[in-house]
Amino acid sequence: MTEAGQFIQSEIRARGPMPFSRFMQLALYHPQFGYYRRGKQIFGREGDFYTAAQLQPVFGRLLAQAISQCHAPAQPDGRVIVADWGAGQSDLRESLAGFDYRAVDVDRDETPERFRGIVLANELIDALPVDVARREGGVWRESRVAAKGDGFVWCDGPNLEGEWLDYAERAACQAMWDSAAAIIELPVGLRSCIEHIDRKLERGWIVLFDYGYTSRELMRFPQGTLLAYRRHQAYDDVLADPSGSDITAHVPFDELRRQARVLGWNELRFETMGRFLLRAGEADQFNKALAASTEAASARLRLQLKSLLFDIGEMFRAVVWEKV
Numbered sequence: 001m002t003e004a005g006q007f008i009q010s011e012i013r014a015r016g017p018m019p020f021s022r023f024m025q026l027a028l029y030h031p032q033f034g035y036y037r038r039g040k041q042i043f044g045r046e047g048d049f050y051t052a053a054q055l056q057p058v059f060g061r062l063l064a065q066a067i068s069q070c071h072a073p074a075q076p077d078g079r080v081i082v083a084d085w086g087a088g089q090s091d092l093r094e095s096l097a098g099f100d101y102r103a104v105d106v107d108r109d110e111t112p113e114r115f116r117g118i119v120l121a122n123e124l125i126d127a128l129p130v131d132v133a134r135r136e137g138g139v140w141r142e143s144r145v146a147a148k149g150d151g152f153v154w155c156d157g158p159n160l161e162g163e164w165l166d167y168a169e170r171a172a173c174q175a176m177w178d179s180a181a182a183i184i185e186l187p188v189g190l191r192s193c194i195e196h197i198d199r200k201l202e203r204g205w206i207v208l209f210d211y212g213y214t215s216r217e218l219m220r221f222p223q224g225t226l227l228a229y230r231r232h233q234a235y236d237d238v239l240a241d242p243s244g245s246d247i248t249a250h251v252p253f254d255e256l257r258r259q260a261r262v263l264g265w266n267e268l269r270f271e272t273m274g275r276f277l278l279r280a281g282e283a284d285q286f287n288k289a290l291a292a293s294t295e296a297a298s299a300r301l302r303l304q305l306k307s308l309l310f311d312i313g314e315m316f317r318a319v320v321w322e323k324v
């Protein structure tokens with residue numbers, strides 16, 4: 001078993017079954033053993049998954065154009081801070097060198113205490129810990145993680161109540177699920193993450209890219225959306241390999257947008273990532289994004305653009321807010 005697995009086992013033995021958000025927190029972010037903290041190659045071809053941020057330079061060039069077009073407020077020294085929130089391996093640093101690029105992740109924060117500028121977040125929210133709830137016989141109960149042998153199994157936790165019961169009931173109703181069994185993730189880590197951004201960003205823009213569902217699209221996921229990724233394959237069994245694979249949950253966009261409204265962020269766009277990037281590049285007919293010195297490089301960049309506009313571009317959403 002992985003070291004993270006052993007750590008989780010000993011915590012369960014001492015305290016009993018744990019909420020899935022605790023399992024996910026330890027599996028991904030334990031300071032020594034967590035998937036994102038072990039220093040292993042996880043992004044790109046030799047890793048477990050690609051994100052748009054590895055489609056360099058085209059993704060970074062289009063973002064640079066989008067940022068220039070939005071005239072974000074600058075710091076008193078005239079520079080525009082671009083805070084890459086959930087920066088991972090900071091793939092955007094080079095393409096955004098024309099701005100004051102700052103990386104933020106669980107183990108680092110290059111931004112000042114409070115700043116004006118832009119927060120960019122690519123695939124941040126899908127990596128935040130979630131709890132899991134299951135409805136059976138009309139009753140919503142939390143699903144927790146228990147130890148079995150040297151592995152892990154789901155077990156019933158307490159009945160949902162309060163805010164999260166309301167959330168699950170509302171979601172099930174909007175998804176038009178009948179009374180059949182259903183599983184839903186509860187985004188328990190979302191509020192503290194966006195409140196953290198809100199505390200640090202005095203004024204400016206927040207631009208977020210991720211995959212997920214609106215309330216109506218939730219209909220398609222009656223068994224929930226949790227997935228583990230390893231070597232470019234997706235697995236349903238998210239308990240099988242703590243810290244050996246990534247674990248993600250689709251983003252509940254309407255809940256994210258509701259929480260952003262509560263913070264007073266003014267939503268400007270909610271659209272596909274492809275549409276957002278198309279607008280950024282069409283001003284100069286993609287000349288900057290596709291500038292290359294050889295025919296081979298040019299072909300590679302065109303492939304990147306196609307993927308960003310039409311493949312992942314259609315699967316991912318962009319949400320843009322202004323904070324004044």
Ligand SMILES: C[S@@+](CC[C@H](N)C(=O)[O-])C[C@H]1O[C@@H](n2cnc3c(N)ncnc32)[C@H](O)[C@@H]1O
Nearest residue numbers: 036051053086087088104105106122123124127
């Ligand atoms: C799927 S990776 C995306 C990395 C990068 N943005 C990219 O597109 O390649 C998610 C990243 O979010 C980071 N992360 C998770 N929770 C965070 C939090 N609360 N604040 C900042 N970063 C966080 C993870 O450590 C990880 O680097």
